[in-house]
Amino acid sequence: MLKLYNTLTRQKEDFKPLEENTVRMYTCGLTVYSEAHIGNMRAYLFMDNLRKVLKYNDYNLNHVMNITDVGHMTSDADEGEDKMEKAARKANKNPLDIAHEITEKFLNDFDRLNIERPEHITPATEHIKDMEEYVAKIMENGYAYETSKGIYFDTSKLKSYGELSRANLEKQLAGARIEVDSEKRNPLDFALWIKAPKEHIMKWNSRWGECYPGWHIECSAMGHKYLGTKFDIHTGGVDHIPIHHENEIAQAKGAYGINPANLWMHVEFLLIDGGKMSKSLGNCYTISTLVEKGYEPLAYRYFTYTSHYRNKLNFTWESIDSAQKSLLRLREAYFNHENGTEDVSEELLNEWKEEFKSAINDDLNFPLAMATVWEVAKFAKHSKKIAKLLLDFDSVLSLSIDKKEEKTLLLDKEIEELLEKRKAARENKDFKTSDEIRDLLLQKGYKVIDTKTGQQIEKV
Numbered sequence: 001m002l003k004l005y006n007t008l009t010r011q012k013e014d015f016k017p018l019e020e021n022t023v024r025m026y027t028c029g030l031t032v033y034s035e036a037h038i039g040n041m042r043a044y045l046f047m048d049n050l051r052k053v054l055k056y057n058d059y060n061l062n063h064v065m066n067i068t069d070v071g072h073m074t075s076d077a078d079e080g081e082d083k084m085e086k087a088a089r090k091a092n093k094n095p096l097d098i099a100h101e102i103t104e105k106f107l108n109d110f111d112r113l114n115i116e117r118p119e120h121i122t123p124a125t126e127h128i129k130d131m132e133e134y135v136a137k138i139m140e141n142g143y144a145y146e147t148s149k150g151i152y153f154d155t156s157k158l159k160s161y162g163e164l165s166r167a168n169l170e171k172q173l174a175g176a177r178i179e180v181d182s183e184k185r186n187p188l189d190f191a192l193w194i195k196a197p198k199e200h201i202m203k204w205n206s207r208w209g210e211c212y213p214g215w216h217i218e219c220s221a222m223g224h225k226y227l228g229t230k231f232d233i234h235t236g237g238v239d240h241i242p243i244h245h246e247n248e249i250a251q252a253k254g255a256y257g258i259n260p261a262n263l264w265m266h267v268e269f270l271l272i273d274g275g276k277m278s279k280s281l282g283n284c285y286t287i288s289t290l291v292e293k294g295y296e297p298l299a300y301r302y303f304t305y306t307s308h309y310r311n312k313l314n315f316t317w318e319s320i321d322s323a324q325k326s327l328l329r330l331r332e333a334y335f336n337h338e339n340g341t342e343d344v345s346e347e348l349l350n351e352w353k354e355e356f357k358s359a360i361n362d363d364l365n366f367p368l369a370m371a372t373v374w375e376v377a378k379f380a381k382h383s384k385k386i387a388k389l390l391l392d393f394d395s396v397l398s399l400s401i402d403k404k405e406e407k408t409l410l411l412d413k414e415i416e417e418l419l420e421k422r423k424a425a426r427e428n429k430d431f432k433t434s435d436e437i438r439d440l441l442l443q444k445g446y447k448v449i450d451t452k453t454g455q456q457i458e459k460v
Helices: 038-056 083-091 095-112 128-140 169-175 215-227 238-256 287-292 297-304 317-338 346-360 366-377 384-397 413-427 431-443
Strands: 003-006 011-014 022-027 060-067 120-123 144-146 150-153 190-195 204-206 209-213 231-237 261-267 270-272 313-315 446-451 454-459
Touching (some): 003 261, 022 215, 038 261, 038 346, 038 384, 060 215, 083 095, 095 120, 095 287, 128 204, 128 215, 128 238, 190 215, 190 238, 209 215, 215 231, 215 238, 238 261, 287 297, 317 366, 317 384, 346 384, 366 384, 413 431, 413 446, 413 454, 431 446
Parallel strands (some): 022 060, 022 231, 231 261
Antiparallel strands (some): 003 011, 144 150, 190 209, 204 209, 446 454
């Protein structure tokens, strides 16, 4: 039985979809004002793992992921300015051009990480009318009001507000600021629809004048359009719990009187060297950053399997180095079995398969699943049956364990520096130094081969 942890109830629950064999799921997508970093991508790897575990359990999927290309303010609590507008002004570009460029990079990272694309990928700007209608429905039901700056949700009308985060609302109220709009009735009220200043680029005609949507309303409107009033699972990062997802629940209750998702699932933060990721610290690494440093994207996917999705995960260069080496060893083990001739009992194969399935079905326990994977991979008898079983596991893991490409050779800093010096020596026709460095590398266990395309290095 598949068990999944529900943030709403704070416990694991037996999963049973609303429809017999189809799972309807919504995932909060990227705000496409800047390139996704590896912390963002952990959330989409979690999303993909969930998809593939559901498929492994023979469910079909109807899955929506939005693309936020308008309405996400520089503060999640509807303060500041629209992130897309700010990025456009800084780059001196049209915000939709930036959105298109970043969305392409984002989906390219999906491909590099073997992340399946959801059945529906929905940009917010293509669903403005749906959002306007959703806001109107909330107003008709008496859960929203108009000010000179926009349409706000009236949190005082919803007694259950705060149910997802279980936050101390009294404490929040004491510290809340309302100067963004002095016409707000309550400090925790949030913007559904924002009246656009004249200089605002992204705005649309609506029944309330020229406006643009709030961030939270887009997910409610698109979830409802593609999945219905009630669906199975809503995913996102833990940072979405206290504001964005709390407000999505409020909007759905204001419009249709119901929490939109049966299960709310959240992935924890990625840390960098034990701390936060920050542009000021220069540690906002992307998948392209890893590639530039010689790591393949799937090494990052492997790395995320070293911790449960509900635990914080600490990224270091040592850890990604270890993940890359482990991935290469796993592929080597697969090919050893693929070329093997020995037999293994069906009983043992079924036992391993059940262990793997039991682990992934226990709230996506991939660290435990990987323990089984390695037990199978290291089995002394090399058998094609084991190779087939490993490929079955890889239908979930998506590590391309049968990838037949030239092995990536990970080099320490000293070897890389010697190679650079040798390259420079050859370019300067200093063949004496070049040969000396070649001999030194050989002493250290590396053989250098000169080709038309440059130096190639092999482990001796």
